Amino acid sequence: MIRNTTNDAEIWDAFRLGDKTAYGKIYELYFDALYAYGKKFLLDSAQVEDAIQDLFINLWRSKARLSAVDNIKYYLFRSLRRDIHRISEKDKTLEKIDFDSFLVNQDHPADESATSDSDLLQRLTSILENLPKRKLEAITLRYFENFSIEEIAVIMDVSEKTVRNTLHNSMILLRKNSKLLYTLILLTLVFLWF
């Protein structure tokens, strides 16, 4: 997705000056992505909604003291992450995702007994689902949301080196597990996909 930084900056400035339409536009553009991201940490959808609601209320209330921004999604993700982290720390009864387990260098052995009807998509999905949460978060932020390494490091509050290592290891793992099906599926997918 081609990120339009001038567009972001304009909408943000308009919102800062109190333009409710711009504010609504920001909400419209990023609510879904924020929800999906928050859902990775807070398993209760009502809590995710509350977190996003608080985020946006605070945004409106503090708009006069906010600085300029040229990447709104990055700002929102950072803020939501911090808020959720604080919520999780405070509320011990919340089902917590383990924030600290990160560079788990487990060796996920390739499942030799690949079912005949499993396609690459299903396979990847199941591998991703079973990864430690922080790894999946890093992969999603990088390859789905297309944030830079620096941005991910700030959002997740880790070093850039950690982010790079995690992504590198994850890709090796994904590649290893999908290699079995490569030759089988390759041509079929290429022709039949679209």
Next chain:
Amino acid sequence: MYIYNAKYDTLNTLTLKDYRNYKAEDFLHDERFRAWVISKGKQETAYWEKFKTDFPDKAGELTLAKSLYLSLDHLQVLPEKKAKDRVWAQLERSILESSLETSNSRSPFYRWWMAAAAILIMAGVAWSLRSTFSGAPVEYGKQISQTEIPLHEKINTSKKEQIISLKDGSTVRLKSGSKLSYSDFALKDRIVYLDGEGYFDIVKDPTKPFIVYAGHIVVQVVGTRFHVHSNTGNTKSNVAVTSGKVKVFAADKSDGLGKDTESLAVYLSPNQQVVFDANTNKFKTSLVEKPVQLEGTGDAKQFYFTNTSVGGILHTLETAYGVSIRSENTKLESCKITAPLGDLPLFRKLDIICQTIGATYEVFGTEIVISGGDCNL
């Protein structure tokens, strides 16, 4: 296989970059590729069809990239449309409650926040005669004589502070030589008149705003603690907030009943203060000299930071003191430091943080801005 280094591309010339070395990860960052995958093949179709024929050995990486994206997409839990609308409806309601904006465009000089706070209002020491033009009276004496509500007046003739208890349970610490006039709060607003200096501890009652007429200014709160200083004859008044939030506006713009007839007002949050100069009719907001930690934000233990990112530390301070802190150097955000700050005053804490990373901070109005700094000190 040719490597093209053209600065432009059309549908006929394929490569801008060296696709020979592209892995799945690289495709996932390529804008054209993303456009193709995200649109489920509807956009950039011709481009990638040609690509597949020109670079058949990349088909595997291409497939992996696409599948990875689609898998991640599949794992995204998206909200229901009604959830999105529901949250928006709540937001609109909250914004409406907190905003008293008119449809006029606001001057960027004034800030808007929800009103309800502790204000410290102090009058400055500028003496001069000020002629009031048409509008509500701006002098204590005139104000209390013009109101129709029966008032009790308390004048502190002693040398010490006097505590006055109001009908709603609120208290006012009246400084020596000051005057306070108040009623039984039977009406829909709780209105008091102040001449001098007082520290207000107001009981929360959202149904009955608490309004202080302090000479040239009017301070409106819902429930909070604040200090007001405004002397008859002085043209400067001062309000400082300890907790909660207040709205401050010029008295001659009000209609005498606590409502301001023009939208020129200042909203203060805790640890903020404003000085109003009746000569220039201008408000100047700033931070109080010694910001205190807000209630309910935890104890001093949270300020013993070990190997914590600067961004995280600043955020903790922002929340604890209710102050906006911005750093111009984004690289600092992830820089980790160890700083046992404990219960030092806010500005001392900032001194230490800045010394550790070689940065400086400056207070612009009510915002603290940190500039410079280097992680590798």
